[in-house]
Amino acid sequence: MLHPTAIPYLVAFAVSAIVVWLGTPIIRHFGLKAGLVDQPNSRKMHTTPVVRVGGVAIFLGSVTALLLVWGAGWFGILPQTREYEVWGVTIGGAAFFLIGFADDLFNLPPLPRLLAQLAVSAAAWRVGVRIDFISVPWIGIVKFGWLSLPITMVWLSGMANAINWIDGLDGLAAGVTTIAAAIILITSLFMQQPAAALIAAALAGGCLGFLRYNFKPKSSAEIFMGDGGAYFLGFTLAGVSIIGLVKAVATVALILPYVILAVPIVDATMVILQRLARGESPMAASKEHLHHRLVQAGVSKRLTVLFIYALTLWVGSIAMAVSGMPAGGTYAVISTVLMIYACWKVSQRIKAKEMRSRQDQPQVKIPK
Numbered sequence: 001m002l003h004p005t006a007i008p009y010l011v012a013f014a015v016s017a018i019v020v021w022l023g024t025p026i027i028r029h030f031g032l033k034a035g036l037v038d039q040p041n042s043r044k045m046h047t048t049p050v051v052r053v054g055g056v057a058i059f060l061g062s063v064t065a066l067l068l069v070w071g072a073g074w075f076g077i078l079p080q081t082r083e084y085e086v087w088g089v090t091i092g093g094a095a096f097f098l099i100g101f102a103d104d105l106f107n108l109p110p111l112p113r114l115l116a117q118l119a120v121s122a123a124a125w126r127v128g129v130r131i132d133f134i135s136v137p138w139i140g141i142v143k144f145g146w147l148s149l150p151i152t153m154v155w156l157s158g159m160a161n162a163i164n165w166i167d168g169l170d171g172l173a174a175g176v177t178t179i180a181a182a183i184i185l186i187t188s189l190f191m192q193q194p195a196a197a198l199i200a201a202a203l204a205g206g207c208l209g210f211l212r213y214n215f216k217p218k219s220s221a222e223i224f225m226g227d228g229g230a231y232f233l234g235f236t237l238a239g240v241s242i243i244g245l246v247k248a249v250a251t252v253a254l255i256l257p258y259v260i261l262a263v264p265i266v267d268a269t270m271v272i273l274q275r276l277a278r279g280e281s282p283m284a285a286s287k288e289h290l291h292h293r294l295v296q297a298g299v300s301k302r303l304t305v306l307f308i309y310a311l312t313l314w315v316g317s318i319a320m321a322v323s324g325m326p327a328g329g330t331y332a333v334i335s336t337v338l339m340i341y342a343c344w345k346v347s348q349r350i351k352a353k354e355m356r357s358r359q360d361q362p363q364v365k366i367p368k
Contacts, residue, residue, distance in 0.1 A: 008074035009185065012065045012198050013205035020061035020209030027057045028213070028223045036104065038224055050221060053104050054214065055229020058174075058206045059097045062236070065202040066090060075195055081128055082243075086195050088127040089239035095120040096160055096235040101228035110283040114157070117231075121156040125149050129156070129239050131246055135255055156238045159261065161283075162268035163234030164227055169291050171215025172305050174225060176263060176312045177233045178207040183260050183316035184237070188244035190325045196244025203236055215305070237261065259319040263290075263312045298353025299346050310335075310342040 031037065031051035038052035069075065078086065099116045102108055124130075130152045133143045144151055167173035181204035188197040210229075213222045225233075241257035258265065267290045272282040287296075294304040317335035321328035 008069055008072070008194075009189075009197060009201040011072075011074075012069050012201040013208075015068055016061040016065035016202040016205035017209035018061075019064045020057045020206045021212055023060060024054055024057040024210060024213045024223060027051075027054060031223070038226070048220065051223045052226040053101070053228065054210060054223040055097065055100065055104075055225040055227070055232060058210050058225060058229045059094070059232050061206040061209060062202045062232075063090070063094070065205065066199065069198055069202075075198065078195060082195065084127040085129055085243045086199070088124045088129040089199060089236060089243060092120055092124040092129065092156070092239055093232050093236040095123075097228050097232035099228075100160075100164070100226065100231035104226040104228050110281070114283065117157040117160060118153050120235075121153040122149065124156060124239060125152045129242055131155060131242060152242075155242075156235055158268065159238035159264065160231045160234035162261075162264035163237065164230035165268055165271065165289055166264055166291065166308075167225060167230045168289060169295075169301050169305050170221040171211055172291060172308060173230055173233065174207045174210050174214050175305065175309050177237060178204050178211065179309060179312045179316060180237055180260055181207065181240075183319065184241055184244060184257075187256055187260070187320060187323055187325065188240075190323060191245060193244040196240045199236065199240045200244065203233065203240070207233065234264075256319045256323060259322065260316050262315045263308060294346065297350045299349045303345060303349060307342045307346050310339050314339040 028051045031053045036051060036053050037049040039049050075086065096117065099108075099113060099120070103113055125148070130148050131144065132148050133141050135141055163173050163177065166176060181200045185197050185200035185204060188194070188200060210225065214225065215221065238257075238261075241261065245256045271286065271288050274288055275282050275284055275286065286292075291304050291308065294307065295301055299307070314335045317328070317331040321332040
């Protein structure tokens with residue numbers, strides 16, 4: 001039997017998913033008429049023009065769900081500081097969506113985009129969405145002091161760009177966000193942070209509804225989320241992880257966001273370091289992300305996406321185990337088995353390509 005306390009989260013999830021599911025075809029229709037399509041090029045993985053403003057549907061679905069649960073009183077009576085944090089995440093997410101949507105429409109230069117992101121992140125910090133400390137093993141809690149502002153700005157803006165950068169294959173960014181948001185939802189409830197859990201539920205529902213059109217079993221995506229959708233998802237994930245986990249009482253909760261979101265964090269960090277080592281701008285486009293490397297190594301696009309899903313689920317289950325959540329260890333063991341199988345499948349594809357490459361090489365005859 002459904003427990004009454006679960007109803008708000010299920011409603012937030014379901015409303016967001018339904019609005020996105022019903023709204024995405026409408027957004028796609030108008031996108032086609034307006035010519036808002038993403039053209040294929042040498043860096044991108046798709047081969048035909050695709051509407052690039054699907055993030056509008058994700059944004060509208062998430063906001064509709066949150067306004068509904070807010071109007072129903074399911075956020076409860078929050079202390080003023082807590083209410084500021086919730087509004088900081090939601091309004092900040094809207095601002096990041098507008099920055100990305102403007103880029104989808106007008107192809108903004110990287111620097112103005114980054115400055116706008118940092119300004120919104122600073123405003124979110126001002127209202128309480130901030131990282132003030134971190135737990136370091138064998139040392140304890142380390143307070144950041146004045147460094148809290150730049151660290152928070154890098155976290156919020158960096159995660160928005162990290163989700164945008166992994167949005168290179170059908171269903172990748174939406175699926176990774178669905179998994180990460182679901183895990184943040186569960187861990188936030190365990191840490192007794194219901195407001196953050198409601199935001200995570202709406203985010204997960206919206207992304208799941210979008211996958212209906214963005215990750216097709218036997219064909220390519222009908223629509224992309226674009227920068228607007230990716231920036232909105234990335235900022236909201238980063239923000240809700242702060243107010244739901246970093247602000248929790250349990251010391252172990254301080255490291256959970258960085259574990260749950262390890263896949264986009266590590267991917268973005270490695271690419272930035274490689275670009276800087278070559279003297280290039282960290283915001284420059286490239287084909288060095290994990291999904292690019294897997295496809296170049298011979299893994300199919302669909303298997304690449306599923307592998308990164310499994311990787312995201314694996315690190316998320318480890319976070320649940322670390323949090324001390326009941327059955328967290330069981331989830332970690334199951335996801336580890338799944339991860340081992342996914343690694344085996346990927347390795348088989350890479351070996352198959354290497355074998356084909358060797359067979360295709362011309363045989364050199366040694367004269368007698």
